[in-house]
Amino acid sequence: MISKASATECFVYITLPGETSAVTAGKFVLSQNARNDALGQFVYRSKYLEDPRAVEIDPVELKLSKRTYETVRLNGVFGALRDAGPDYWGRRVIEKHAGKAQFGELDYLLESPDDRAGALDFGVNTEPPAPKRQFNQTIDLEKLQALADAVVRDDLPNDPQAQQVQDLMLLGTSMGGARPKAVVQTDGALWVAKFNRADDSWNNTRVEYAMLRLARECGLVTPESRIETVGGKDVLLVKRFDREKATKGYTRARMVSGLTILRSEEAPEARQNWSYPVLVEELRRIVEEPKKDAKELFRRVCFNALISNTDDHPRNHAIIAQEKNWKLSPAYDLTPSTPVSLERRDLALDCGDQGRYANANNILSQHARFLLDRPEAEQIVNDMKAQVERAWYDTMRSHGVSEQDAERISTAFVYPGFSL
Structure with a gap:
């Protein structure tokens, strides 16, 4: 859990191509400039730059270089780091889990679980922790649906020790969009599970599944997807295209x-x-x-x-x-x-x-x-x-x-x- 004061710096970890464990790519610091604007600074670690396997974090703002990158845009958070952070739904889950709504941008990055999109992770230690390699299974979908429903209804206990609150981070936080979701493992792959909401005007999971199929019929490239029906409710599973199963885990x-x-x-x-x-x-x-x-x-x-x-x-x-x-x-x-x-x-x-x-x-x-x-x-x-x-x-x-x-x-x- 993060401290009461918002975090101001973190290390940025990256899983290199073909690997399943992260290395430290650099350090990110969030401060204020002379005009009191949020100022983000990122510098690649010298050890990382010397690694022949090193790749850029993104091709727009953070190309491989010894320079210190700076930005005042996006409250001081570089776009590629923001992309690895939680979406609207994920922020809501994190806030419910922590029992508060006031977070700094860095806090959201540090609080997100391992399901984040892309190859980045964040932490307060110089070296990254070992990956947890534990994922929800499709047999957990009914429980995950119930948790998602409780978040939508704002119907969770205030007690941070309550089991529902402890289980909350089983839900997905970082895969884009505002709809309820989780990440599950099945058939040797990771999938985003998308749930319906009680206030939906139609069966969104069925409709989105049909749109992915229609898009393919029109020649578009779409991820593999399917519908699971659990406890009488439809769940859309969309295969993650940023993960591939390997012997020791998942490449990213x-x-x-x-x-x-x-x-x-x-x-x-x-x-x-x-x-x-x-x-x-x-x-x-x-x-x-x-x-x-x-x-x-x-x-x-x-x-x-x-x-x-x-x-x-x-x-x-x-x-x-x-x-x-x-x-x-x-x-x-x-x-x-x-x-x-x-x-x-x-x-x-x-x-x-x-x-x-x-x-x-x-x-x-x-x-x-x-x-x-x-x-x-x-x-x-x-x-x-x-x-x-x-x-x-x-x-x-x-x-x-x-x-x-x-x-x-x-x-x-x-x-x-x-x-x-």
Whole structure:
């Protein structure tokens, strides 16, 4: 448990490619500058820089170097470190477990369990601790669902010694998004288990599962997924693409979000900097196969527009590196919405000359920045529109979405404004 005073420094550990245990990459210090702004400083450890296996923490801000990196953005926390921290749901779990709501940014990093996304970990000791290598099993899903329900209802004991509170950190904290989740181990792999909420308008787990399948039918790269039904409730399992089973544990891929690539943040005033054309240009400078990944990102923009996924914010895009080179991660968090307007719907990021407008002509207006010529881009848009129009209902129903839920969501798909 962290001390009452917020932490101001920590060591940053990294699991190198092909390894299952971490080494110390460097030290991070959070202080204030002369103007009382939060100032973050990071320096790589000399021993790490001398290691021939050393890899950069991220290709945007923290490249391998002897220099001391500094930032006043994001309350002094570098983007790649923030990406390894807990999401909204994870912060809520940590706060409930600790019995308080006042945490500094570093405290969240230090309090997160080993399920965090990517290859980083954090601690107060110079050398990293041994990995715990203990994970929930699918037989724990009913218990985890009950814990998630209790967090959503704000119905947990205040006593930090209570068993429910002690069990709370079994839930996932760092895999993106605000929905209840946990990490489980089954079939020799790690999976993110996503739970429904009592106040959901439809069976979200079934619908998201169907969207992952529909995305594959449209040619997108998505992680392996499946549905488990436990205690009469559906749980979506999505295989983690930042972990691979090895003899002594799990190797870990580095992971950096689109938010970090854009050098942006989640505050409303920063959203003017959220842009798919800018994201793809930055992506092209980083990844090993720019043309392949640029085309894949273009397809995702089209798919998000066609299913009215208006929650396609930059943290729902990422690059990963299982070895030294970076690539676009599989698509994740693909969820439809049902805005009232039939003429205009907006994505979370600008996607063309008309800003965030989820419209075919708007998306096509920036085709060149995705390294596509106009005819190829038009073919992608037309083919995907036809596929979603033709298959969304059958895909939903064949993957367990009820007829009632399919009807509720029907206006999400190929809304009229897409083709205006």
